Amino acid sequence: MTLAGLALPAVVLMAVVNAYPVVYAGIQALHDGDLLNLGNFVGLANFRDALTDPLFWRSARFTVVFSLCGVFGSWLLGFALALMLKPNFPGKSVFKILLLLPWIVPIVVSSMSWNWLTATPDSLLPVLARDFGFGRVMFLADPTMAMITVCLFKIWISYPFMMMMMSGALEGIEPNLYEAARVDGANSRQQLRYIVLPMTARSTYIAWILMAMFSVNDFATIYLLTGGGPVDSTTSLIVLAYRSVFQDFRPGYGVAISFLMTGALVTLSIILFRQIRKANIA
Structure with missing residues (x-):
């Protein structure tokens, strides 16, 4: 009782x-004000506008793709490297630090x-692509290539956490x-399937939950690399919310998008936590 x-x-x-x-953000989401004034009460109009906006759904699709790449891409690479680093070998500590x-390294x-x-x-990768006969590859100017580049960048900066x-x-x-x-005759593949994956399942689910939150809320990675372009191809929900609040001066609409994102994250977290309990590893 004393400690409490x-x-x-x-x-x-x-x-x-x-x-x-x-609470204040919730109040803002129900009004149509700007950065200085709360504005008029509009109820759920901001949520309705978001759910009927094609840009919102395009941003939601990219957010899903970006998050899936961030979660599973970084997990596969990080898990593979963790398995490689498990045995002791000369220079292991230096290799792990690298x-x-x-x-x-700071995201900037x-x-x-x-x-x-x-x-x-004239950047290095476009020049190499041109030299290898792939033609003029615009990694950040082409919408499809920009999405691929941003997702690869996310995997690259996230795999150390998973590792x-x-x-x-x-x-x-x-x-x-x-x-x-080994005594029972199990090979490396069977050990991975029946020992490693089940015994690391709890940490895996927790890492997935954390990385999903990091990815959905990752503003800096996208904004610093592409700014959400070209033609909104890499605009995620968090970037769209930022633009709505600080560029379009529609804080109610931007906060409504943020609340929708939060609801999706809470739902995903509940699903993964249930998976932990089903696996009897909580």
């Missing part, structure tokens, strides 16, 4: 600090580096399980 009493003021303060912006660099530096590699016809999560999960598996499996 000491913690109560901090808990109340945190609740108030976090609750006020959410693999962590995309996560450690990373995005500028990728811009230098891809942005203009660390899965490395920790692999360290928690008892070596005796591998030895028993």
Whole structure:
């Protein structure tokens, strides 16, 4: 009781600090004001406008694609690297540090580096593509190539997080399980299927939930690399919400988009947490 009493003021303060912006944002979503004035009460009109806007659904589709690439692309690459780094070998620590660099380096530096590699016809990758006979490849000017480039960039900056999560999960598996499996005649593929994947499932689901949140709310990666272009091909919901609030001066509409995003994330989190309980690993 004493500890609870000491913690109560901090808990109340945190609740108030976090609750006020959410409540005020909810009020804004029900009005048609600007950045300075709350405006008139319009009810659910902002939500209706968002759900009937073709740009909203185009942004939602790209957000889904971007998030799937961020979650599963980075997980596959990170899990593969974690498996490779599991055995001890000379230089393992140095190699692991080098693999962590995309996560450690500030996003501004990373995005500028990728811009230098891809942005203009005279950049390194377009020149290499032209030299290999692929013609004039515009990585950030062509809508399809811009989407692919942004998704690859997301995988590149996210795989170190997945690698660390899965490395920790692999360290928690008892070596005796591998030895028993080898005695029973299980090969490496069977050990991966029947030991590694089930024993790391809890960490995998948690990593998926966290990376899904990171991806849906990832503003900097997209905005610094493409700004949402060309022709809105890489505009995600978070970029659309930002534009609505700070460029179109429609905070109610932008906040409504944010609430719709939050609802989708909460639903996804509930589904994945249920998967954890079904697997009996919670």
